Amino acid sequence: MSRVLTLTTDFGSGSGYVAEMKGRLLHARTPFTLVDIAHDLPAHDIRAAAWLVGQACPAFPAGTLHLVVVDPGVGTARRLVWAAIGGQQFLCPDNGLLSWVLRRQPLTAACEITVTADAAATFHGRDVLAPAAMRLLDGMPPEALGPTITDLARLPWPEPQDGAAGLEGEVIHVDAFGNLVTNLPAELWPLVVAAGGLQVGGHLVTTLVRTYGDAAPGTPVVLVGSQGFIEAAVVEGHAAARLGAGRGTRVAIAGGQTP
Amino acid sequence: MSRVLTLTTDFGSGSGYVAEMKGRLLHARTPFTLVDIAHDLPAHDIRAAAWLVGQACPAFPAGTLHLVVVDPGVGTARRLVWAAIGGQQFLCPDNGLLSWVLRRQPLTAACEITVTADAAATFHGRDVLAPAAMRLLDGMPPEALGPTITDLARLPWPEPQDGAAGLEGEVIHVDAFGNLVTNLPAELWPLVVAAGGLQVGGHLVTTLVRTYGDAAPGTPVVLVGSQGFIEAAVVEGHAAARLGAGRGTRVAIAGGQTP
Amino acid sequence: MSRVLTLTTDFGSGSGYVAEMKGRLLHARTPFTLVDIAHDLPAHDIRAAAWLVGQACPAFPAGTLHLVVVDPGVGTARRLVWAAIGGQQFLCPDNGLLSWVLRRQPLTAACEITVTADAAATFHGRDVLAPAAMRLLDGMPPEALGPTITDLARLPWPEPQDGAAGLEGEVIHVDAFGNLVTNLPAELWPLVVAAGGLQVGGHLVTTLVRTYGDAAPGTPVVLVGSQGFIEAAVVEGHAAARLGAGRGTRVAIAGGQTP
Numbered sequence A, B, C: 001m002s003r004v005l006t007l008t009t010d011f012g013s014g015s016g017y018v019a020e021m022k023g024r025l026l027h028a029r030t031p032f033t034l035v036d037i038a039h040d041l042p043a044h045d046i047r048a049a050a051w052l053v054g055q056a057c058p059a060f061p062a063g064t065l066h067l068v069v070v071d072p073g074v075g076t077a078r079r080l081v082w083a084a085i086g087g088q089q090f091l092c093p094d095n096g097l098l099s100w101v102l103r104r105q106p107l108t109a110a111c112e113i114t115v116t117a118d119a120a121a122t123f124h125g126r127d128v129l130a131p132a133a134m135r136l137l138d139g140m141p142p143e144a145l146g147p148t149i150t151d152l153a154r155l156p157w158p159e160p161q162d163g164a165a166g167l168e169g170e171v172i173h174v175d176a177f178g179n180l181v182t183n184l185p186a187e188l189w190p191l192v193v194a195a196g197g198l199q200v201g202g203h204l205v206t207t208l209v210r211t212y213g214d215a216a217p218g219t220p221v222v223l224v225g226s227q228g229f230i231e232a233a234v235v236e237g238h239a240a241a242r243l244g245a246g247r248g249t250r251v252a253i254a255g256g257q258t259p
Helices: A016-025 A045-058 A099-104 A124-137 A185-195 B016-025 B046-059 B099-104 B124-137 B186-195 C016-025 C046-059 C099-104 C126-137 C186-195
Strands: A003-009 A030-039 A066-071 A079-085 A086-092 A107-112 A161-163 A167-174 A180-185 A198-200 A204-205 A220-224 A229-234 A250-253 B003-009 B030-036 B063-071 B079-086 B087-094 B107-112 B161-163 B166-174 B179-184 B199-202 B203-205 B222-223 B229-234 B250-253 C004-008 C032-038 C064-067 C079-087 C088-093 C107-112 C161-163 C168-173 C182-183 C199-202 C204-207 C220-224 C229-234 C249-254
Touching: A003 A016, A003 A045, A003 A124, A016 A066, A016 A124, A016 C032, A016 C046, A030 B016, A030 B030, A030 C032, A045 A066, A045 A086, A045 A099, A045 A167, A045 B016, A066 A124, A079 A124, A079 B229, A086 A124, A161 C204, A167 A185, A167 C186, A180 A185, A180 A250, A185 A220, A185 A229, A185 A250, A198 A229, A204 A220, A229 C182, A250 C186, B003 B016, B003 B046, B003 B124, B003 B179, B016 B030, B016 B063, B016 B124, B030 B046, B030 C016, B030 C032, B046 B063, B046 B087, B046 B099, B046 B166, B046 C016, B063 B124, B063 C099, B079 B124, B107 C204, B166 B186, B179 B186, B179 B250, B186 B222, B186 B229, B186 B250, B199 B229, B203 B222, C004 C046, C004 C126, C016 C064, C016 C126, C032 C046, C046 C168, C064 C126, C079 C126, C088 C126, C168 C186, C182 C186, C182 C249, C186 C220, C186 C229, C186 C249, C199 C229, C204 C220
Parallel strands: A003 A030, A003 A066, A066 A086, B003 B030, B003 B063, B063 B087, C004 C032, C004 C064, C064 C088
Antiparallel strands: A079 A086, A079 A107, A161 A167, A167 A180, A167 A250, A180 A229, A198 A204, A198 A250, A220 A229, B079 B087, B079 B107, B161 B166, B166 B179, B166 B250, B179 B229, B199 B203, B199 B250, B222 B229, C079 C088, C079 C107, C161 C168, C168 C182, C168 C249, C182 C229, C199 C204, C199 C249, C220 C229
16 A cells, blocks of 8 residues: 555534645645544544544554644644654644553654744644645655654543542543443453443443443443443443433442552 | 445544544555545434445446445344445445345345454454455455355335325435435336325425426425435425425325336 | 545535445546545535635645535536636536635636536536546546636625725634634734724624634634634634624724725
C-alpha cells in the first residue's frame, strides 16, 4: 500500500475546514491514501479526541501519519508538535490529544513545529499542520519542522481505586450504540463475576455475558468489550439512555479491591 | 482502477470501531480504493442495511469487495459469510443483510468464514471480517475462508397485494430528503395514473409528476423514483414529516389489482 | 498525486444515492482519488452549498474535478454544466452553486451537458453527472459534453452597505462550532477597532481578539476569521445559540462607512 494519512477533527462532518485541509494535503507529490477517522467529535473536547486517537490510531500500518486537530487554543501559546509513538506518526496541538495513545505505547521522538508569521491565527490545521504533513509525505525529515522536544502534555488517566462502594471506576467513553466503556481493565473481570454484577451509577447490572447477543433484547448486561475494558450495554438497546449514564458516571465492583 | 473495497456499518460516523477496521484493512499489501458507503445506519437495523446494500452495491465495478457489518448477533450462533452475487463480493454476518441484493441478482457462490478462538466475541468486524477482506485483497481464494454453503438468510420481501383499498403496498425506505419509497414497482405507474393518485397512510396524493421540481414547492407529489419504485415526495419539502409517514406506512392504488 | 475528484451533495451522509454515484465513478479506467467534501448540506439549500464550494474547492490542486449536486430542479429546465474556474473544474446543475467561487476567480470556460433520454428524471447526479465525470477522468475533452456557454447562473452577493446603524452587513455562514461568519471583509477590521465592537443582531460584542482562545471561555468575541471575513464567536462556546443568530442575522459597525 502507499503511505496512509488519517484526519481527525472536531470541525463537523462536511465542514469546509476539513475540505480546505484535504485540498492542501493533496498538493503532495507523493501518492497517499487519505482516511477520515472522525470530524464530528464534540467541539473542543480533548478527552473525547484522546480516547478516539488511543483506540483507532495504533490499528494502522506502521508509518501512518495521523493529523489530529481538536484545538481550542489555536493561535495561543500551546505548541504544535510532530510525534512518533509505537511506529505511528502524529501531527497535532500539544494539548493532551496523545495522552491515551501514550498510555499504550512510549514516545519515540517528537519536535515542536515552528509557526511562521503568515499562518492565520485561527486555523493552524490548514496553515501549519496540513503543509507540514504534505512536506513529510514528500520526504522531508521531521527534524526540519522545528526543535526536538522530549515530552508532551498529558491528561491524567482516571485509575480505578478502592472506595466505599468497592473497587471504583468511571465511564470513560460512550460509543454510538450507547455502550458504556469503563476504565476497569478486562483483568478485573473475575472480580465482577465474584461480585455478581457491576454498579453503574444508581443501577446494579447483574447479567454478565460474553457478547451483546447473549441475553434477551432490552436486558442490561456487563461484558468485556473489544477495547480491553469492562463495559455495560443493553442488548439491542442504548445503555447510556436506559441507565441514565454518560462519561464520568461512577461504576463500582462491590467487594472488589485494586489488585 | 485498482480494486475497490466498500464499508457499510451501523457503528456511527466517526466511530473508533470504523477506524480500527480501516487500520486493519490498510495492512493489505495490495493497493485498493477504500469507499465509505454508510456508518450511521440505525443501530441493529438489518432491514435498513439490506435496503442500502441492495441499492448501492450493484452500482460498483465488478470485483468490488463489500464489507457490511450490522451485526446485533455478533459472537452468537449466526454465521459470518463471504458471498459472490452478480459480480460483486460481500463479507458480512448471515443475518439477512444480503436479502435485497439477492432479490436483484442470484447467488453465484458463498462460504462460511471460520472464526478462530482469538477473535473478540464483541467485534467480529475487526477481528474476522477485516482480516478476511485483507487476505482476499492480497489474493487468497475465498474457499480458504471456510466451507462452501449454498444459501443465505433472507428477509421476506413485502410483495404488493390486493386488498380492500385496492392494490396495497407499503413504504420500504425513507431517504434523507424525507421521500417515501414504496414497494410498488415502476411497472404499476399506469395504475396510479388510472386511479388519479396514491393513498399514503391517511393522505390521498393526487399530483402525479415526472420529477420533484414539476410542481410548486410544498406540494405532495407521486412519481416514479430513481430506484425503480413508486415514490411519494413533497416538492422541496419532507414527505415523511408532512404526511406523517415512515417505513411500514401502508400505501394503496385505489381500484388497482396485482398484475 | 493522481487526479482528484471531489463530491458535494445534500443527499445525506450514508445515503445510497451518494454510494450509487461513487459506484458509477469508480468504473473509470483512470486511477483517481475520491474525496468527500460534504453530503449533509441542508436539503435544497443552494446558498449553503455555494458557500462551501467557494470556501473549499479553490484549496485543491489544479485540475481537480468537483462534482456538486444540490439540485432541487432536477429533471426540469435548469441546465447541467461543466465549468473551469481558476484551474478547478466543476460539474453541477446551473442553479447558482458556483456563485461564490466565481466571486473569487473568473470563469475560464463552460459548456452545457447534453442530457440523453435514458437518464432518470429524478437523479441526474447518477445518470448524467457521474458518467460525465468518469469520461472526463478517462480523457474525454469537456467540449464533447455539449455546446459551449459563456455565463452561469449567479446568486447576488450581499454587499455591506451604509445604513442607520453604520456600516451594515449580515451573517453569511454559521460553521459547526456556531461561529458567525459575516460578509464584512477583513479589510474593514480597523473600522471594528475604531467602533470598539460589532453589533450582531441585538447584541453588541466588544471583545476584539486575534484568535478564539484569546479570552475566557464563554466570552463573545469578534475577530478576523480564516475565510478573510469578520467573524463573531464565543470562546469554547456556540455563538449562534448564545447570540440567537443565524444566516441572515444583521450585523453592523457603528459609525462605519463603506470604503
